[in-house]
Amino acid sequence: MVAAPLGFAAFALAHVTLFHLRPVKRRSQAILGLFAAAVVTVALTVMTFAGVLAAMYATVLMGTAFVLYMPFYYTIDTSVSVRTMLELAASPSGLTREELVARYHLEWMVRRRLETMTVNGYLVQMDERFTVTPRGRLVARVFGAVKTVAHLGPGG
Amino acid sequence: MKALLLAAAWTIACAAAAIVAFRLAPERRGARLMLVVFLASVPGFVVSVFATPPDLGILPAGLVESSTRLELVFGLWLYTAIFFGGVLQLYNIADRGFSLRILIDIVENGRGGASAADVRRGYGAGRGIEWMLDKRLQGMLENGFIVQQPDGRYLLTGRGQRTARTYRGLKTFLRLGQGG
Numbered sequence: 001m002v003a004a005p006l007g008f009a010a011f012a013l014a015h016v017t018l019f020h021l022r023p024v025k026r027r028s029q030a031i032l033g034l035f036a037a038a039v040v041t042v043a044l045t046v047m048t049f050a051g052v053l054a055a056m057y058a059t060v061l062m063g064t065a066f067v068l069y070m071p072f073y074y075t076i077d078t079s080v081s082v083r084t085m086l087e088l089a090a091s092p093s094g095l096t097r098e099e100l101v102a103r104y105h106l107e108w109m110v111r112r113r114l115e116t117m118t119v120n121g122y123l124v125q126m127d128e129r130f131t132v133t134p135r136g137r138l139v140a141r142v143f144g145a146v147k148t149v150a151h152l153g154p155g156g
Numbered sequence: 157m158k159a160l161l162l163a164a165a166w167t168i169a170c171a172a173a174a175i176v177a178f179r180l181a182p183e184r185r186g187a188r189l190m191l192v193v194f195l196a197s198v199p200g201f202v203v204s205v206f207a208t209p210p211d212l213g214i215l216p217a218g219l220v221e222s223s224t225r226l227e228l229v230f231g232l233w234l235y236t237a238i239f240f241g242g243v244l245q246l247y248n249i250a251d252r253g254f255s256l257r258i259l260i261d262i263v264e265n266g267r268g269g270a271s272a273a274d275v276r277r278g279y280g281a282g283r284g285i286e287w288m289l290d291k292r293l294q295g296m297l298e299n300g301f302i303v304q305q306p307d308g309r310y311l312l313t314g315r316g317q318r319t320a321r322t323y324r325g326l327k328t329f330l331r332l333g334q335g336g
Contacts, residue, residue, distance in 0.1 A: 016329070016330065019330040019331055019332075020329055020330060020331065022331075023331050024331075053157075053218065053219060057230065060160065060234065061230075061233070064233065064234055064237030064238065064241065065237070066241075067237060067238075067241030067242055067245070068237050068240055068241040070241075071240075071241065071245050071248075076323060076326045076327060076330065076332060077327075077330075077332050080254065080288070080289070080292050081292045081295065081296055081301075082319075082320075082323045084289075084292055084293070084296065084302075085296070085301060085302070085312060085316055085319055085320040085323070086320055086323065086324055086327075088302065088310060088311065088312045088316070088320070089312055089316075089317060089320035089321070089324065093309070094305060094309035094310055094311040095309060095310055096307075096308050096309050096310070097289070097290070097293065097308070097310070100289065100293075100310070101286055101289060104289065106276065106285045106286070106289075107272065107276065109254075110258070110272055110275050110276050110279075110285060111272050113254060113255045113258055114258065114272060114275065116255070117255055117258070117259065122259060123259070123262070126269075128271045128272070129268065129269040129270065129271050130262055130269050130270055130271070130272075130275075131262070131267070131268075131269030132259065132262050132263050132269070136259055136262075136263075137263060139256070139259060140256070140259045140260045140263045143249065143250050143253070143256050143260070144260060146246065146250045147250050147251075149175060150174075150175050150178045150179075150247070150250065151178050151179050151182050152178070152250055152251045153251070
């Protein structure tokens with residue numbers, strides 16, 4: 001019961017330390033690599049000393065902690081709302097909508113997302129145009145269905 | 157194993173109840189409504205842990221945990237984690253995902269795909285990229301992070317300043333860029 005929290009704490013500490021000490025380019029891969037190493041270590045250790053069922057519980061515990069941790073991390077890294085608050089914090093007299101738009105570099109933001117989706121295999125780039133891969137189409141269909149079933153708006 | 161199965165079953169029930177609530181009250185849909193549905197279901201989850209047999213009538217002896225209290229703690233953790241890390245995130249991505257919206261817009265643009273300029277113009281099913289920022293500003297106004305002055309300028313509230321300080325510290329420590 002103690003191994004999973006300890007293993008997850010070790011992963012979180014390794015993640016924070018690595019990112020603090022050196023700039024990381026492929027951040028998602030680095031996080032997944034660290035987490036996979038932590039899960040395998042904990043699962044093998046628990047299986048050796050407490051059996052398969054305990055190892056399964058430990059793996060599930062670590063997995064659920066991870067799904068709570070990652071949205072928090074991505075909020076820090078990519079949230080538009082957080083970015084807006086930081087822009088406003090840097091301007092004590094406040095900003096108008098137009099000033100926020102100018103500071104945002106919306107073109108850069110869109111390009112950043114397009115590049116990330118291309119690296120992750122959801123899009124391919126040919127010249128200046130982006131087209132959707134079968135993987136990207138599948139994701140769009142699945143979430144499109146979720147939007148329809150739950151009566152969500154256009155989103156984004 | 158009973159905790160895992162009960163958590164899975166309650167997650168499906170909770171998601172279904174949230175969808176029904178969204179369809180019945182579209183004007184109230186949002187993370188807050190999902191949270192209400194989840195919190196209302198927690199007592200039911202606790203009762204189901206005590207009211208069902210340790211093997212649920214189907215589990216082999218090797219997968220049965222004898223301590224109901226341990227099943228309850230583990231099950232509650234699982235149910236909470238799957239809700240906040242899974243169901244709520246799925247909703248957030250479907251309702252607010254920036255990259256997902258771009259992906260859907262490119263799909264809807266047809267086989268020829270789209271350039272970065274097309275994406276900016278057509279973002280949000282033709283609303284344009286600035287609509288995304290307006291939506292965020294509206295959300296922050298409603299949640300008390302910012303206020304709008306009579307001259308149109310947006311200012312951080314005390315809550316917004318505390319939040320900004322926290323995130324700036326975390327971003328700096330983790331060497332993350334300006335983000336967004």
